[in-house]
Amino acid sequence: MAATTKYPEPKENDDILLRLREDYGQAVMDLFGTDQGTKEIRPVLEVAGYTSNFLDNMRLPVHRWFRYSAGFSAEWVKWLLAERNDRELRVLDPFVGSGTTCLACDEMGISSHGIEAHPFVYRVAMTKLSYATDPERFLTKAENAFQFAKTATAQTTRYPEIIQKCYSTETLSHLDCFRQAVEVEQDGTPEASLLWMALVSSLRTVSEAGTAPWQYVLPGRRKTVPPSPEVTLRRSVQMIAADIHFMARRAKPLAKLRVDDARKCATVPNGWATLVITSPPYANNYDYADATRLEMAFMGEIRGWGDLQETVRKHLVRACSQHVPPKSVDLDAVLESPELSPIRDEIIPVCHKLSSVRLERGGKKTYNNMVACYFLDMAQTWQSLRRVCAPQSEVCFVIGDSAPYGIYVPVIEWFGKLAQAAGFESWTFEKLRDRNNKWKNRKHRVPLCEGHLWVRG
Ligand SMILES: C[S@@+](CC[C@H](N)C(=O)[O-])C[C@H]1O[C@@H](n2cnc3c(N)ncnc32)[C@H](O)[C@@H]1O
Numbered sequence: 001m002a003a004t005t006k007y008p009e010p011k012e013n014d015d016i017l018l019r020l021r022e023d024y025g026q027a028v029m030d031l032f033g034t035d036q037g038t039k040e041i042r043p044v045l046e047v048a049g050y051t052s053n054f055l056d057n058m059r060l061p062v063h064r065w066f067r068y069s070a071g072f073s074a075e076w077v078k079w080l081l082a083e084r085n086d087r088e089l090r091v092l093d094p095f096v097g098s099g100t101t102c103l104a105c106d107e108m109g110i111s112s113h114g115i116e117a118h119p120f121v122y123r124v125a126m127t128k129l130s131y132a133t134d135p136e137r138f139l140t141k142a143e144n145a146f147q148f149a150k151t152a153t154a155q156t157t158r159y160p161e162i163i164q165k166c167y168s169t170e171t172l173s174h175l176d177c178f179r180q181a182v183e184v185e186q187d188g189t190p191e192a193s194l195l196w197m198a199l200v201s202s203l204r205t206v207s208e209a210g211t212a213p214w215q216y217v218l219p220g221r222r223k224t225v226p227p228s229p230e231v232t233l234r235r236s237v238q239m240i241a242a243d244i245h246f247m248a249r250r251a252k253p254l255a256k257l258r259v260d261d262a263r264k265c266a267t268v269p270n271g272w273a274t275l276v277i278t279s280p281p282y283a284n285n286y287d288y289a290d291a292t293r294l295e296m297a298f299m300g301e302i303r304g305w306g307d308l309q310e311t312v313r314k315h316l317v318r319a320c321s322q323h324v325p326p327k328s329v330d331l332d333a334v335l336e337s338p339e340l341s342p343i344r345d346e347i348i349p350v351c352h353k354l355s356s357v358r359l360e361r362g363g364k365k366t367y368n369n370m371v372a373c374y375f376l377d378m379a380q381t382w383q384s385l386r387r388v389c390a391p392q393s394e395v396c397f398v399i400g401d402s403a404p405y406g407i408y409v410p411v412i413e414w415f416g417k418l419a420q421a422a423g424f425e426s427w428t429f430e431k432l433r434d435r436n437n438k439w440k441n442r443k444h445r446v447p448l449c450e451g452h453l454w455v456r457g
Pocket of ligand 1: 068069070071072094095096097098099100101115116117118121260261262263278279280281282288315316317
């Protein structure tokens with residue numbers, strides 16, 4: 001058993017915050033010559049709570065451009081890296097999402113490789129990693145876009161239903177003119193990507209419909225007073241300019257990001273990684289494809305929910321029931337896969353129980369298929385990680401267990417067994433918090449937890 005890792009105390013976080021606030025203030029002064037009128041774009045550098053997310057990414061420059069279910073804080077990643085500063089590190093995040101791990105590695109001057117299979121989220125992460133761009137050139141490009149948008153003719157009828165439900169005609173006209181401007185400005189430069197980001201990061205803010213901050217769109221709910229698109233877009237441009245100016249002074253663009261599949265890690269050389277830091281999808285029915293439906297529909301990449309399977313979901317680990325409808329999976333064949341042999345005796349009864357329980361439930365969700373396919377996908381991921389990790393490397397998964405329809409799935413233990421079967425030596429688990437222990441909104445009463453699974457060898 002490895003020694004338990006200690007996590008930073010609040011006092012140390014206060015030092016980090018003080019430094020961040022000072023550095024950010026200086027970056028704003030350098031860029032705009034004054035800090036007057038820039039209050040709205042300053043990140044709220046205050047600690048939200050002392051967990052693995054001890055400084056919420058939405059409070060951090062660059063990280064805050066796109067709200068995503070990140071799994072952990074960049075400051076926690078930096079802390080892990082600092083703790084290992086006595087050895088050469090090459091960090092891999094096979095589920096890099098919006099790029100938290102790679103950005104944190106850049107800030108620490110450490111090489112990293114990020115893999116993401118969701119094409120839209122990959123583009124977001126790539127754009128966040130374009131921080132080493134001249135902010136003045138970006139501001140000039142943005143100003144050109146604002147001028148173009150003033151004279152453009154809006155084409156609001158081209159948008160699909162979800163977009164019509166999320167915006168008033170006036171707001172949509174404004175957004176569409178800016179979108180046309182963003183398209184005109186696309187010339188393959190990082191500044192053009194940053195302009196795309198300014199638009200994308202404004203879409204939820206200005207929606208009149210409920211856009212749950214971290215996940216799906218709720219067109220049935222209305223916001224009372226959404227901010228004006230003009231003000232929001234300008235603020236977003238200013239925020240991005242100040243953030244890249246801040247980040248470029250403290251980070252080195254070392255990260256490599258690839259569209260790839262964690263189950264294969266095809267873009268990572270054998271034995272490359274010495275440390276893996278990641279938060280994989282949980283077996284909890286969260287649909288990463290649906291999480292970007294608003295943005296993808298607005299940008300014309302999908303017409304609606306039905307297109308998500310082909311454009312996004314089919315590339316991802318099967319962690320939601322929408323991914324595994326009844327006739328699409330031969331459950332017995334999946335359970336017989338050789339990759340599942342280390343946990344076969346345990347997973348078969350769980351899946352069979354789910355097969356019968358689902359028939360008694362209104363939604364009849366295919367959690368039986370989901371659990372089997374999820375562990376097959378993750379078993380393949382563990383095998384690929386073994387191939388790309390150097391001997392005596394460390395792997396940290398931020399992960400939680402789950403209980404679909406109240407049937408407990410021991411995710412942590414099964415991951416430990418799959419990792420060992422793939423060739424790693426040992427595993428330990430550090431619990432960070434209990435989940436599902438509040439009475440409100442509970443679908444079942446099985447106690448769950450979340451924490452760090454450390455695999456070594
Ligand atoms: C919990 S999120 C990780 C978030 C990340 N830590 C961040 O900073 O945004 C899991 C990510 O895994 C991605 N994913 C799912 N299946 C994948 C696969 N087969 N290969 C690579 N990425 C995948 C999802 O699209 C999602 O972005």
